[in-house]
Amino acid sequence: MDIIFFRLALAVYLLSALGYLGSLYTRRVLVARVSTWILFSAFAFHTLFFAMRCIKTGQNPVVSFHEMLSFFAWAMAGIYLAFQLKTKTRVLGAFVSPVSFLLMIAASKDMAGYVSIPAALQSNLVAVHVILAVTGEALFALATCAGAMYLIQEGLLKNKKVSSFSKVLPSLTDLDRINHICLMLGFSLLTLGILVGSIWARSVWGSLWQWDPKQTWTLAAWFAYAVLLHQRLAMGWKGHKAALFTLLAFAVLLISLVLTSLLFVTAHRFI
Amino acid sequence: MNIILIGMNHKTAPLEIRERLSLSCGDDVNHLAEIMNIPEIKEGLYLATCNRVEVLANATDGEGAVARLRDFIFHHGNLSAEEMSKCLYLHHDHEAVRHLFRVAASIDSMVMGEPQILGQIKDAFRTAVEHNATGVILNKILHQSFRVAKRVRSETGIANNAVSVSFAAVELAKKIFGVIEGRNVLLIGAGEMSELAAKHLISRRVGKMFIANRTYARAVKMAEDFHGTAIEFDMLPERLHEVDIVITSTGAPGYVLTPPMIEAAIRRRKNRLLFLIDIAVPRDIDPAVGEIDNVYLYNIDDLQDIVDSNLKSRKREAEKAETIIDEEITKYLEWYSALEVVPTIISLREKMEGIIRGEIAKSSAWMENLTEDERRNIEIMANSIINKVLHDPITGLKEESKDNSALPYIAAIRRLFGLDDK
Numbered sequence: 001m002d003i004i005f006f007r008l009a010l011a012v013y014l015l016s017a018l019g020y021l022g023s024l025y026t027r028r029v030l031v032a033r034v035s036t037w038i039l040f041s042a043f044a045f046h047t048l049f050f051a052m053r054c055i056k057t058g059q060n061p062v063v064s065f066h067e068m069l070s071f072f073a074w075a076m077a078g079i080y081l082a083f084q085l086k087t088k089t090r091v092l093g094a095f096v097s098p099v100s101f102l103l104m105i106a107a108s109k110d111m112a113g114y115v116s117i118p119a120a121l122q123s124n125l126v127a128v129h130v131i132l133a134v135t136g137e138a139l140f141a142l143a144t145c146a147g148a149m150y151l152i153q154e155g156l157l158k159n160k161k162v163s164s165f166s167k168v169l170p171s172l173t174d175l176d177r178i179n180h181i182c183l184m185l186g187f188s189l190l191t192l193g194i195l196v197g198s199i200w201a202r203s204v205w206g207s208l209w210q211w212d213p214k215q216t217w218t219l220a221a222w223f224a225y226a227v228l229l230h231q232r233l234a235m236g237w238k239g240h241k242a243a244l245f246t247l248l249a250f251a252v253l254l255i256s257l258v259l260t261s262l263l264f265v266t267a268h269r270f271i
Numbered sequence: 272m273n274i275i276l277i278g279m280n281h282k283t284a285p286l287e288i289r290e291r292l293s294l295s296c297g298d299d300v301n302h303l304a305e306i307m308n309i310p311e312i313k314e315g316l317y318l319a320t321c322n323r324v325e326v327l328a329n330a331t332d333g334e335g336a337v338a339r340l341r342d343f344i345f346h347h348g349n350l351s352a353e354e355m356s357k358c359l360y361l362h363h364d365h366e367a368v369r370h371l372f373r374v375a376a377s378i379d380s381m382v383m384g385e386p387q388i389l390g391q392i393k394d395a396f397r398t399a400v401e402h403n404a405t406g407v408i409l410n411k412i413l414h415q416s417f418r419v420a421k422r423v424r425s426e427t428g429i430a431n432n433a434v435s436v437s438f439a440a441v442e443l444a445k446k447i448f449g450v451i452e453g454r455n456v457l458l459i460g461a462g463e464m465s466e467l468a469a470k471h472l473i474s475r476r477v478g479k480m481f482i483a484n485r486t487y488a489r490a491v492k493m494a495e496d497f498h499g500t501a502i503e504f505d506m507l508p509e510r511l512h513e514v515d516i517v518i519t520s521t522g523a524p525g526y527v528l529t530p531p532m533i534e535a536a537i538r539r540r541k542n543r544l545l546f547l548i549d550i551a552v553p554r555d556i557d558p559a560v561g562e563i564d565n566v567y568l569y570n571i572d573d574l575q576d577i578v579d580s581n582l583k584s585r586k587r588e589a590e591k592a593e594t595i596i597d598e599e600i601t602k603y604l605e606w607y608s609a610l611e612v613v614p615t616i617i618s619l620r621e622k623m624e625g626i627i628r629g630e631i632a633k634s635s636a637w638m639e640n641l642t643e644d645e646r647r648n649i650e651i652m653a654n655s656i657i658n659k660v661l662h663d664p665i666t667g668l669k670e671e672s673k674d675n676s677a678l679p680y681i682a683a684i685r686r687l688f689g690l691d692d693k
Binding site: 027153157158160162163166167169170171172173174236237238239240241 | 561
């Protein structure tokens with residue numbers, strides 16, 4: 001039953017992604033406005049899916065790698081929708097909804113069955129650790145979308161190619177603000193997530209930190225974001241440099257998120 | 272149909288001739304009265320703006336009315352008939368309606384898509400209505416032209432992009448800052464275009480306004496006009512970091528703002544974005560400034576390029592607008608062809624017969640108890656009631672149609688009985 005909602009959400013994410021891309025192509029805001037509502041319904045279906053899974057199994061719904069991807073998509077869509085309420089950045093959806101859809105495709109590969117959770121992972125700490133870390137990472141993904149859009153819009157304005165395309169993109173100041181807010185929130189959540197994780201690790205593995213490849217790369221990404229935030233807050237980095245550095249930091253984070261699970265032998269991989 | 276549109280616009284008549292005509296056009300009401308005095312004209316509308324003078328009329332005798340309207344224009348233009356006729360255009364019937372629709376939709380304007388023309392037509396229409404110069408036909412055409420204008424504005428992008436240098440600057444500022452409200456503006460030098468841009472910015476409620484000029488007294492004077500603060504020219508580098516938008520238009524031969532000055536300002540601004548608009552020729556701002564991070568520099572040519580490309584895109588949108596106008600012309604012709612006595616009588620009867628059929632169908636439940644004869648009698652009675660009710664209006668319509676004055680009655684009947692609602 002719950003898997004129906006997952007598939008529904010997947011289909012509706014695709015619909016909203018097509019809508020947003022269509023709005024970019026036709027340069028019509030109305031199309032984007034409709035797409036926002038479509039994305040909202042995809043998010044609602046996805047939320048229902050998580051709720052039903054939770055009730056049915058009585059356990060943390062985000063354990064396996066694929067579940068993590070699906071939760072990532074959900075968090076990104078949710079955060080974007082929350083931003084949409086406050087700022088005029090509708091076109092950001094054209095970046096967010098395709099990413100959410102692709103994540104859902106990747107997640108759907110292994111979503112139908114239920115995974116039984118090893119005893120070690122049945123702690124509430126694990127649930128908190130995963131949810132904090134993934135939400136933080138979703139915020140970073142959003143910061144990256146905003147940064148990428150900033151670079152595009154900036155390139156258009158600097159080179160005086162003020163086309164109708166630059167008209168549909170949000171203003172530089174709005175994009176920079178979103179980038180800033182996402183970085184601050186994301187960094188706080190990821191930090192908390194790592195702390196909670198190491199507390200749990202101490203109880204299971206006996207030490208706070210293992211220098212496992214996954215942990216090492218995550219730490220590297222954490223440092224990259226720490227440097228970026230420092231530059232932003234203390235050195236007054238804004239605009240171009242901050243946007244560019246956001247993209248770099250996210251590349252490191254992607255390695256820790258995806259490549260370590262695929263390429264390295266890691267103790268952080270459980271199922 | 273005997274609809275006539277005669278007039279001249281910026282494309283057909285040079286400024287001197289338009290001027291001469293509109294100089295004598297101070298008083299629209301008298302002109303309208305003069306037009307309405309022409310015996311062949313039943314309804315009339317007089318439209319005069321700085322780019323066009325047009326008369327729209329519904330006449331009984333087309334040729335006679337045109338001759339007299341020509342005289343009217345020659346007389347006021349104070350020109351020879353030969354000279355004037357070169358500038359005049361004349362449209363009949365649905366081409367006249369199309370012309371008005373195009374004017375209302377701002378396709379025929381000097382700056383395509385400008386919004387003022389619709390207001391001017393509405394004013395002209397109001398004057399005409401107040402002086403009883405319009406009737407069924409002109410009312411319909413004008414109301415439909417307002418709808419055309421509305422559709423063209425909302426369904427095409429004809430009014431989307433800035434087509435003046437100062438508006439282009441305001442739109443760029445929006446792309447950079449999001450909201451212009453509260454941003455501080457610095458105006459260096461004086462000039463028509465820079466002051467216009469400043470006025471556009473002020474209307475968006477910018478924050479503080481600073482004004483600098485080589486002649487300090489001039490800056491103080493302008494500061495009064497703009498409710499701003501005058502800055503001494505030499506103090507510019509000290510104050511640059513306080514502003515978000517700079518507009519320069521001095522007559523200085525060299526650069527007024529140089530990369531080191533802007534770099535220092537950006538540092539003091541903690542990298543907040545800075546938008547520089549250089550309207551001066553020769554340029555006031557060293558082009559190298561545009562290379563600095565978080566600084567956006569546009570000169571007059573850059574802005575003009577934006578305006579040109581926007582004008583081009585408006586022309587593309589105008590093609591879509593022509594399709595909308597075609598649709599509306601078709602609708603108008605449908606409406607007009609229905610405005611004849613016979614079709615109106617037919618649709619009036621159809622409507623009534625439809626009502627009878629509907630009511631009988633509704634009553635079929637209890638009518639089943641009646642005999643066949645009784646049922647037929649009820650139908651006959653209903654039909655004869657309708658015939659009695661319709662008898663006088665139909666006779667009246669036929670009588671009026673003999674001397675060509677049935678139009679208002681037809682229009683009223685169609686409206687009151689809802690014959691045009693589908």
